[in-house]
Amino acid sequence: MDRCDRRVRAYKNGKTLEQCREEAKSLSSEFKTYIEKKGKLLWTEILEQVDHDELIYKFTLKFLRQDGYDIGNYKIPEVKKAIL
Helix, strand or coil: CCCCCHHHCCCHHHCCHHHHHHHHHHHHHHHHHHHHHHCEEEHHHHHHHCCCCHHHHHHHHHHHHHCCEECCCCCCCEEEECCC
16 A cells, blocks of 8 residues: 655645745744844734745744744734743
């Protein structure tokens, strides 16, 4: 029985999972500087920047959360610096 190898599956625009992850990492570093300047970043702004690619969008939010940012929720759809 043939199986699909998830490591080489093409997602939106023909990218692999690893390529999406790398792109999200680079975008999250850009978003960090924007958040430092402006104080917050809306989810819709992130979605527009990633060209509505849901996988990169989710990875970006994940990396921002791992770096200590408050990514909000459905009631407050924005990313901001976490208050410690």
